[in-house]
Amino acid sequence: MEESLIGRLKMVLAKKPAAEASAGEAPDHIVPACELPSIELPLPDQPASDAAQLVAIEFRALLPNEAAAREIAEVSRRGSDCAEAAASPSGRSDLSWQVLVTLNMIPKPETIRDNVELIALFSSRFGGRADGWQMRERLI
Numbered sequence: 001m002e003e004s005l006i007g008r009l010k011m012v013l014a015k016k017p018a019a020e021a022s023a024g025e026a027p028d029h030i031v032p033a034c035e036l037p038s039i040e041l042p043l044p045d046q047p048a049s050d051a052a053q054l055v056a057i058e059f060r061a062l063l064p065n066e067a068a069a070r071e072i073a074e075v076s077r078r079g080s081d082c083a084e085a086a087a088s089p090s091g092r093s094d095l096s097w098q099v100l101v102t103l104n105m106i107p108k109p110e111t112i113r114d115n116v117e118l119i120a121l122f123s124s125r126f127g128g129r130a131d132g133w134q135m136r137e138r139l140i
Contacts, residue, residue, distance in 0.1 A: 005079030005103055006111075009118045012075050013125070054104045056083055056136040059115055061123040062095035063087075068126030069097035075122075076101040095128055102136060 003011075063069040069087035076085035076099070083102045090098040101119065105111060112133060120130035 003079060004081045005076055005101065006114055006118055007079070009075065009079075009122050013118075013122060053106045055107045056102050056104055057107060057112065057115075057133055058100055058102045058136050059119050059133045060131040061099045061101075061119050061128055062090055062092065062131045063097045063099065063123055063126055063128035064095055065126075066097050068123075068128060069099045071126070072099045072119075072122055073101070079103070081105055097128075098131070099123070107135065 061069075061072060063072070066087065073085040073087040076082050081103045083104045085099065085101045087097060087099050090096055103115065105115075116130055116133055123129055
């Protein structure tokens with residue numbers, strides 16, 4: 001069964017109350033990715049009409065540490081609509097790590113808003129924040 005990033009993050013957030021997560025929390029309090037259920041990738045025989053409507057949209061979050069950034073990237077990678085998720089230094093002094101999550105999705109305003117809100121909620125649990133989104137150019 002496929003599960004989108006929205007479904008994935010909702011499940012992870014439901015397992016971890018906000019009071020448990022904080023910016024100063026040690027990485028061993030983060031739910032290890034190996035404890036999360038595996039998610040199957042989308043089937044290759046997806047109808048062409050749906051595939052033609054998919055657009056790569058990149059969502060960004062800024063985090064205070066590498067462990068938090070890598071955790072969000074790992075959870076995101078397991079979503080069926082995730083094309084790519086990467087954690088890297090942000091170059092900032094306060095929120096020194098960033099996560100770039102690229103989803104293949106039909107660009108509906110409500111779906112984009114829902115993903116931004118969930119990324120914001122998930123990153124805030126680690127003392128970070130969402131940092132916007134953008135459509136990526138399709139490589140032909």
